[in-house]
Amino acid sequence: MKFFKGKRETDVAAFQEAPKDFHDLQRKLKASHDFHTFQFPDEEGYTISYFNSLVNDQKLQEHILAVIKNQPMRSLQRLKGDIPMEASKVTSDIVIIQRMVMAGSVMIQTKKADGSCLLIPCVHSVKRQTSIPESEYTVAGPKEAFVESLDTNLNLIRNRLPTPELQAREFRVGSISQTKLVVLYLDGIVNQQMVETVMQRIADIDYDTIVDISFVGQMITDNRNSMFPQLIDTERPDHLATVLSEGKIGIMLDGSPHALVGPNTIISFFSSFEDYLQIWNLGTSFRLIRLFAVLFSIFSSSLYVAVITYHYQVIPTDLLPILISSRGVIPFPPILEAIVLEGTIELLREAAVRLPAKVGSTIGIVGGIVIGTAAVEAGFVSNVLLMLVALAALASFTVPIYQISNTIRLIRFPFLLAAQLYGLFGLVICSAFILSHLLKLTSLGSPYLEPLYPMRFHDFKDSLIRLPFSKQKKRPQFLRTEDGIRIRKKDEARRSQKDIDE
Amino acid sequence: MEIKPNETKLISAFFVFFLMPGMQIGVGVLGFERIIAKEAGQDAWISIIISGVTINILVWMCYKMLGRGTQTLDLVAIHHDLFGKWAGNAFNSLFIIYFISITIIIVRTYLEVIQVWMFPGVNILMLLSIILILVYSFVVGGFRVITGLCLIGLIITSPLILLNYFPLKHAHFENLGPVLDHSFLEIMKACKKMTLNYLGFELLLVYYPFIKKREHSQKWAHFGVLFTMAVYLNSFIVSIAYYHQDQLKDVIWATLTLWKIADLPFIERFEYIGVSLWLFMVLPNICLGIWAASRTAKRAFGVRQRKLLVMILLVILFACIFLDNRIKIDLFNTISSHIGFYIIYVYLPLLFLWQMIVYKLRGHKS
Numbered sequence: 077m078k079f080f081k082g083k084r085e086t087d088v089a090a091f092q093e094a095p096k097d098f099h100d101l102q103r104k105l106k107a108s109h110d111f112h113t114f115q116f117p118d119e120e121g122y123t124i125s126y127f128n129s130l131v132n133d134q135k136l137q138e139h140i141l142a143v144i145k146n147q148p149m150r151s152l153q154r155l156k157g158d159i160p161m162e163a164s165k166v167t168s169d170i171v172i173i174q175r176m177v178m179a180g181s182v183m184i185q186t187k188k189a190d191g192s193c194l195l196i197p198c199v200h201s202v203k204r205q206t207s208i209p210e211s212e213y214t215v216a217g218p219k220e221a222f223v224e225s226l227d228t229n230l231n232l233i234r235n236r237l238p239t240p241e242l243q244a245r246e247f248r249v250g251s252i253s254q255t256k257l258v259v260l261y262l263d264g265i266v267n268q269q270m271v272e273t274v275m276q277r278i279a280d281i282d283y284d285t286i287v288d289i290s291f292v293g294q295m296i297t298d299n300r301n302s303m304f305p306q307l308i309d310t311e312r313p314d315h316l317a318t319v320l321s322e323g324k325i326g327i328m329l330d331g332s333p334h335a336l337v338g339p340n341t342i343i344s345f346f347s348s349f350e351d352y353l354q355i356w357n358l359g360t361s362f363r364l365i366r367l368f369a370v371l372f373s374i375f376s377s378s379l380y381v382a383v384i385t386y387h388y389q390v391i392p393t394d395l396l397p398i399l400i401s402s403r404g405v406i407p408f409p410p411i412l413e414a415i416v417l418e419g420t421i422e423l424l425r426e427a428a429v430r431l432p433a434k435v436g437s438t439i440g441i442v443g444g445i446v447i448g449t450a451a452v453e454a455g456f457v458s459n460v461l462l463m464l465v466a467l468a469a470l471a472s473f474t475v476p477i478y479q480i481s482n483t484i485r486l487i488r489f490p491f492l493l494a495a496q497l498y499g500l501f502g503l504v505i506c507s508a509f510i511l512s513h514l515l516k517l518t519s520l521g522s523p524y525l526e527p528l529y530p531m532r533f534h535d536f537k538d539s540l541i542r543l544p545f546s547k548q549k550k551r552p553q554f555l556r557t558e559d560g561i562r563i564r565k566k567d568e569a570r571r572s573q574k575d576i577d578e
Numbered sequence: 579m580e581i582k583p584n585e586t587k588l589i590s591a592f593f594v595f596f597l598m599p600g601m602q603i604g605v606g607v608l609g610f611e612r613i614i615a616k617e618a619g620q621d622a623w624i625s626i627i628i629s630g631v632t633i634n635i636l637v638w639m640c641y642k643m644l645g646r647g648t649q650t651l652d653l654v655a656i657h658h659d660l661f662g663k664w665a666g667n668a669f670n671s672l673f674i675i676y677f678i679s680i681t682i683i684i685v686r687t688y689l690e691v692i693q694v695w696m697f698p699g700v701n702i703l704m705l706l707s708i709i710l711i712l713v714y715s716f717v718v719g720g721f722r723v724i725t726g727l728c729l730i731g732l733i734i735t736s737p738l739i740l741l742n743y744f745p746l747k748h749a750h751f752e753n754l755g756p757v758l759d760h761s762f763l764e765i766m767k768a769c770k771k772m773t774l775n776y777l778g779f780e781l782l783l784v785y786y787p788f789i790k791k792r793e794h795s796q797k798w799a800h801f802g803v804l805f806t807m808a809v810y811l812n813s814f815i816v817s818i819a820y821y822h823q824d825q826l827k828d829v830i831w832a833t834l835t836l837w838k839i840a841d842l843p844f845i846e847r848f849e850y851i852g853v854s855l856w857l858f859m860v861l862p863n864i865c866l867g868i869w870a871a872s873r874t875a876k877r878a879f880g881v882r883q884r885k886l887l888v889m890i891l892l893v894i895l896f897a898c899i900f901l902d903n904r905i906k907i908d909l910f911n912t913i914s915s916h917i918g919f920y921i922i923y924v925y926l927p928l929l930f931l932w933q934m935i936v937y938k939l940r941g942h943k944s
Contacts, residue, residue, distance in 0.1 A: 499696070499850075512727075
């Protein structure tokens with residue numbers, strides 16, 4: 077295991093023995109065909125080597141080769157002064173040489189074999205244009221999303237929060253990939269202890285290749301086995317900027333078009349950013365509708381199973397004939413019926429996600445209409461259940477955060493089984509199990525069920541409901557911010573004192 | 579032996595308000611009306627108030643006892659302080675047994691409700707195991723998690739109070755008269771019967787060190803007991819207004835039976851939902867009881883609480899399987915409520931006096 081401890085920058089490439097000396101390094105590099113080495117401007121001149129695939133050709137021509145060609149031979153130190161490129165370096169440290177060359181620097185040596193060389197960063201990287209957010213799309217509000225380039229993402233955030241308090245701490249994670257990771261927070265607002273926790277956990281990451289921020293998310297969350305996500309993945313710079321100024325911590329990774337945000341409470345997974353873009357009473361209503369939709373989506377099919385299997389007395393007499401006519405011909409017990417139907421929906425969903433968008437809509441039609449109708453007509457499932465399951469699936473799509481919608485998808489199955497086992501009582505037992513899990517869960521050390529427990533009345537103002545901005549005078553208390561006040565101005569002359577016609 | 583729990587495990591004083599009813603209100607409220615109405619008829623509401631007041635006095639005594647020492651005390655520390663290690667541990671064991679036995683009553687009675695009202699042929703062993711696993715998953719979370727359960731349990735079950743609307747439509751409040759038709763002795767007898775429903779406040783002696791600003795928690799404890807009293811009072815008055823007192827003497831689960839008459843356009847027979855949801859009212863009782871037993875044992879004998887927890891759960895499992903018919907359950911119920919009665923009304927005041935005398939003699943600051 078000791079090969080795989082690439083935490084610090086200094087044990088770069090510790091997955092292999094670090095090259096012993098310069099020749100060893102050169103031998104390794106030359107083994108790749110995209111590594112170019114040549115003498116310039118003539119046989120007696122500098123030795124220039126670089127990875128063709130990493131270096132920007134145009135820059136190399138204009139800023140390096142052109143300068144060298146027009147000048148007599150000089151020492152590397154002087155040459156460094158002549159070439160106007162930032163962060164160039166003269167060094168003989170093998171580790172630094174290797175890292176910079178692998179990051180796209182041009183290496184220049186003189187004939188003097190003292191091992192030192194001049195490294196000039198000259199990176200060529202492929203970047204995507206910022207585009208419209210897809211998984212967190214909102215009708216109103218800004219339409220830009222993060223891209224894979226960390227620099228672009230940081231730029232998006234810095235533009236939104238032009239303050240020196242916005243601090244970015246850089247890390248390298250992954251013993252092979254050496255991916256650049258940035259922890260973002262607003263100094264003076266954020267709780268320093270939380271930042272320490274996050275940085276400690278990031279420093280403890282031990283894996284070879286970190287490709288996406290979700291890797292990091294899984295490695296630094298409090299409970300790594302929980303189905304409930306504790307950190308939010310967001311692709312919206314406006315979202316990140318807002319929560320940073322609340323006192324949360326953001327984490328971004330080079331190569332990942334998402335940022336991780338924490339700590340969170342369970343409510344934050346059900347609140348869409350759009351709630352803040354609307355007037356508060358509309359925002360509140362839609363948030364409540366969404367919560368109701370989630371509850372419906374979890375409980376509807378299992379309630380059906382519980383009631384039909386055990387507690388048919390609960391159904392009012394007027395409703396009973398409808399159920400009987402719908403279920404009378406079905407040869408299966410309710411649980412089997414429900415599992416078949418839920419399974420079908422899951423299948424459709426999974427298929428629709430994996431397929432390209434154009435084919436995906438066909439799947440919807442084939443699955444939803446054809447299979448659904450056929451299943452009912454064939455007498456496999458009842459109309460009522462089909463309606464319930466379809467509604468539940470629809471309701472689960474209202475969840476704005478992708479990760480928790482997966483949780484809700486899966487959590488329905490234990491409830492189904494519990495309903496089959498003990499009916500309504502089974503549902504309650506299953507909910508109690510989940511409650512016991514949620515009560516124990518923390519997100520970066522702060523309780524998951526806040527503001528309900530521990531009870532913080534102030535935080536209710538932005539939880540199930542969202543009160544107007546003028547009421548949100550303080551930052552959320554569970555973040556234990558250093559500066560808890562958001563609105564400093566006192567209320568100007570209270571409006572209620574105004575009498576009629578004054 | 580450490581007495582101070584970690585700072586992060588503490589709860590704020592406010593939550594004592596939820597811990598009180600969390601332990602006191604449980605299965606009892608579903609059927610206590612008949613028991614006290616047998617003794618004092620329509621005047622039993624006076625007994626509910628009298629018991630409530632005495633319990634408040636006892637809570638005050640507990641706070642006095644806990645606050646008297648120079649360090650944060652709990653039951654085990656008080657016992658060790660007053661009686662020395664060995665005799666103290668004997669009393670501690672008594673309390674452990676007492677906590678376990680009230681938990682057994684609660685579990686067993688709730689299982690009976692489920693058997694009678696929902697699943698007559700249910701496999702008790704399996705249902706019991708599932709419930710105990712559930713309890714385990716709460717108790718391993720520690721005191722904070724159990725407090726959260728008390729709070730959320732109360733929130734989830736509180737809408738059930740709206741069901742009172744249906745019996746109140748047919749209420750006859752003249753059933754409450756004539757007032758004071760029963761002798762003082764009868765009312766006191768009802769008070770004694772009422773005790774079992776108030777048991778649980780004495781857990782304060784165990785969880786006191788877990789409260790953040792202990793001095794400020796006393797008022798919340800009193801409010802909590804008053805809240806419990808209000809809930810019992812409400813249930814009793816609704817029941818006596820709906821049933822006639824002679825009829826009430828024959829209804830075993832009066833509150834539960836009242837849920838039956840709820841009639842909504844989309845749900846009938848509400849008691850199925852009510853009995854299921856009531857788990858959230860009973861679970862805090864069970865969890866707190868087991869937690870208190872294991873915590874006291876840990877403090878007294880210095881064994882790991884996790885081990886004790888598993889042992890206690892097994893004891894409860896076997897006890898509940900052993901108590902398989904009504905007669906045994908009733909017997910156990912009577913014995914335990916007697917023990918409970920003497921512990922809170924005799925032992926606690928005596929302990930209070932004894933501590934006062936000892937500290938006077940020692941010349942502690944009072």
